[in-house]
Amino acid sequence: xxxxxxxxxxxxxxxxxxxxxxxxxxxxxxxxxxxxxxxxxxxxxxxxxxxxxxxxxxxxxxxxxxxxxxxxxxxxxxxxxxxxxxxxxxxxxxxxxxxxxxxxxxxxxxxxxxxxxxxxxxxxxxxxxxxxxxxxxxxxxxxxxxxxxxxxxxxxxxxxxxxxxxxxxxxxxxxxxxxxxxxxxxxxxxxxxxxxxxxxxxxxxxxxxxxxxxxxxxxxxxxxxxxxxxxxxxxxxxxxxxxxxxxxxxxxxxxxxxxxxxxxxxxxxxxxxxxxxxxxxxxxxxxxxxxxxxxxxxxxxxxxxxxxxxxxxxxxxxxxxxxxxxxxxxxxxxxxxxxxxxxxxxxxxxxxxxxxxxxxxxxxxxxxxxxxxxxxxxxxxxxxxxxxxxxxxxxxxxxxxxxxxxxxxxxxxxxxxxxxxxxxxxxxxxxxxxxxxxxxxxxxxxxxxxxxxxxxxxxxxxxxxxxxxxxxxxx
Ligand code: FAD
Ligand code: NAD
Numbered sequence: 379x380x381x382x383x384x385x386x387x388x389x390x391x392x393x394x395x396x397x398x399x400x401x402x403x404x405x406x407x408x409x410x411x412x413x414x415x416x417x418x419x420x421x422x423x424x425x426x427x428x429x430x431x432x433x434x435x436x437x438x439x440x441x442x443x444x445x446x447x448x449x450x451x452x453x454x455x456x457x458x459x460x461x462x463x464x465x466x467x468x469x470x471x472x473x474x475x476x477x478x479x480x481x482x483x484x485x486x487x488x489x490x491x492x493x494x495x496x497x498x499x500x501x502x503x504x505x506x507x508x509x510x511x512x513x514x515x516x517x518x519x520x521x522x523x524x525x526x527x528x529x530x531x532x533x534x535x536x537x538x539x540x541x542x543x544x545x546x547x548x549x550x551x552x553x554x555x556x557x558x559x560x561x562x563x564x565x566x567x568x569x570x571x572x573x574x575x576x577x578x579x580x581x582x583x584x585x586x587x588x589x590x591x592x593x594x595x596x597x598x599x600x601x602x603x604x605x606x607x608x609x610x611x612x613x614x615x616x617x618x619x620x621x622x623x624x625x626x627x628x629x630x631x632x633x634x635x636x637x638x639x640x641x642x643x644x645x646x647x648x649x650x651x652x653x654x655x656x657x658x659x660x661x662x663x664x665x666x667x668x669x670x671x672x673x674x675x676x677x678x679x680x681x682x683x684x685x686x687x688x689x690x691x692x693x694x695x696x697x698x699x700x701x702x703x704x705x706x707x708x709x710x711x712x713x714x715x716x717x718x719x720x721x722x723x724x725x726x727x728x729x730x731x732x733x734x735x736x737x738x739x740x741x742x743x744x745x746x747x748x749x750x751x752x753x754x755x756x757x758x759x760x761x762x763x764x765x766x767x768x769x770x771x772x773x774x775x776x777x778x779x780x781x782x783x784x785x786x787x788x789x790x791x792x793x794x795x796x797x798x799x800x801x802x803x804x805x806x807x808x809x810x811x812x813x814x815x816x817x818x819x820x821x822x823x824x825x826x827x828x829x830x831x832x833x834x835x836x837x838x839x840x841x842x843x844x845x846x847x848x849x850x851x852x853x
Pocket of ligand 1: 388412414424431499501662664708
């Protein structure tokens with residue numbers, strides 16, 4: 379194997395492995411180093427997302443949702459089944475199979491685009507040299523014209539609630555539970571708390587979510603957040619806002635949690651506690667002294683808008699740099715950098731990064747929230763279309779939520795699209811495309827949407843922004 383490459387990528391998650399593939403497609407010689415190890419000690423490319431994040435969580439969300447729908451909706455459809463039950467071991471086996479197929483797929487993709495995959499630890503040395511440590515501890519020095527750092531992120535550990543498996547666990551632990559806890563506590567009503575809280579609630583846990591902030595889902599448009607809170611509460615998630623955890627300790631086979639809110643100090647006893655209080659950039663043992671790469675005060679690798687670090691020829695992408703910690707944001711950064719290195723055009727439009735929360739109803743948005751538009755001072759108009767008025771959503775027995783389009787009053791530019799409802803995560807792609815091409819709400823209004831589809835909700839919300847909706851009453 380060569381010791382010298384055009385590009386070395388350190389980290390093979392959804393930011394690093396696409397960077398390596400695109401570099402290979404650009405006919406550059408490229409190696410991708412990744413140290414992720416599964417619980418059985420085996421190596422796997424794919425990082426957090428494929429091994430312990432996006433993919434396994436969506437597998438369990440799907441299984442648990444099907445179970446909930448079979449119990450609650452089949453009768454409404456006129457379908458009779460015997461007593462509906464579930465087999466958690468089979469759900470976990472299915473999830474593990476999906477993860478394995480996904481991560482093994484990366485090896486095939488690497489082969490097809492000429493990427494050398496190296497499994498072990500990578501450390502950047504000064505002068506674009508990389509020290510690679512293999513599984514057996516042997517070390518080799520590699521050199522590259524360009525190095526892309528894609529070392530990702532890890533869960534935040536709270537001083538008040540240090541991890542102590544199997545009782546106080548992180549999101550990876552929460553994806554691997556072999557039994558359904560009777561009483562489950564979750565610290566943080568963020569994306570992970572809501573998604574994993576939903577999984578275990580549907581499978582029968584009594585779930586209490588403790589959120590330090592006084593408002594719910596502050597990253598989302600508050601009209602969506604209110605709607606989401608209503609549905610999640612109805613599903614039995616006990617979300618306590620303004621509740622800051624001050625201590626959690628394992629006592630026997632339970633966890634005693636203390637938290638403070640406006641009314642004072644409270645105690646909560648649960649069987650297991652998931653800490654989902656955010657993630658932090660991971661740069662452990664990544665940078666030798668003298669590389670010139672700089673970190674900011676929160677530990678993120680400092681980069682410019684094209685993901686260049688302060689060191690010549692060294693780039694950084696994904697969760698280890700500023701911006702939302704999302705797989706698709708990291709992917710676009712990785713691809714951009716690999717194209718820029720090859721002398722091609724590359725750009726990431728951070729204004730059109732979509733967000734999706736895979737709860738029921740699903741939540742998705744792109745662009746500015748109504749609160750952000752309001753505080754910008756720019757006059758705006760809003761169109762809302764409820765899924766209750768969608769024939770397809772009613773036929774699916776999923777007529778919950780709404781689509782909302784916010785457009786500028788002056789030139790009709792779409793400023794934000796927010797959807798809570800069935801398949802919101804799929805529907806948002808249209809809005810991303812529209813905003814990427816600077817579409818106006820009239821452009822959306824004049825685009826033909828097939829009937830009956832859920833996508834008509836976005837069409838009608840755009841029409842509603844001008845009080846011209848056909849299938850709902852304009853207010
Ligand atoms: P990572 O995926 O963390 O990958 C970094 C890789 O680099 C790892 O394999 C790590 O072992 C390796 N590495 C680090 N340092 C070194 C080194 N020195 N040498 C060799 N290898 C190294 N995002 C979404 O967009 N959609 C979702 O639905 C979603 N769901 C999620 C669910 C959960 C439970 C979690 C925890 C996260 C979820 N995320 C989701 C976030 C998403 O997983 C991250 O944004 C994404 O994985 C970041 O990609 P990355 O490549 O930057 O880092
Ligand atoms: P988050 O930032 O979304 O939510 C963490 C929450 O914990 C916040 O609301 C915070 O106020 C709260 N919190 C922090 N300390 C607390 C304390 N002591 N007591 C009570 N509450 C406390 O973080 P997350 O849910 O851990 O997710 C991490 C990252 O992973 C996010 O950036 C997210 O983008 C990404 N992710 C994305 C998806 C998706 O795209 N569907 C899914 C899962 C994770």
